[in-house]
Amino acid sequence: QSALTQPPSVSGSPGQSVTISCTGSSSDVGGYNRVSWYQQSPGTAPKLIIYEVSFRPSGVPDRFSGSKSGNTASLTISGLQAEDEAEYYCRSYTGGSTPYVFGTGTTVTVL
């Protein structure tokens, strides 16, 4: 099972919006709603920010939103803040011999 494809990096100025894509196939992202997103700062464990495509856990700011169209899931950060600089990973259920796969990761830079 190959990793889901994400752009290596995205950037934006404070207050702008950025969107990170996560592209898979009909066997993973396109076939199930178990898509989640994680934020990871250097030296720390990943933190869940979106589950089941578009739901935010308690405590996650509403500037983070998720969606899915076909085989591609997306994470949008609206009103970008300096503290949003981090690595972001998507994860999807696959239903295959390896049930879960992560994305390749995207570095978000706040200019």
Added chain:
Amino acid sequence: EVQLVESGGALVQPGGSLRLSCVASGFTFSNYWMSWVRQAPGTGPEWVANIKQDSSERNYADSVRGRFTVSRDDAKNSLYLQMDSLGAEDSAFYFCAREGQAYALDIWGRGTMVTVSS
């Protein structure tokens, strides 16, 4: 406070074995699926294995199936990962994580480092 604490990481020779542990606190451990995720330095996370609440179902990544075994002891609020036939490709930080709503990994430990080298 909801918390997961891993231990057992070490330097081990190729072909060797290691057992990782993860102790949970602050929530009812027996109610949740639990996962192991690993991350080599400078790379993205890789899902390794998970185990159902009653240990009736266990799943593994293709890369570790047949070499790693996940288990749990609900009486001790503990999750384990027995790793055998270790190779250099298994070197990574190993995290335990709770599977919450929609099986998303909502609670993570801080990780324990495994290095496989001669």
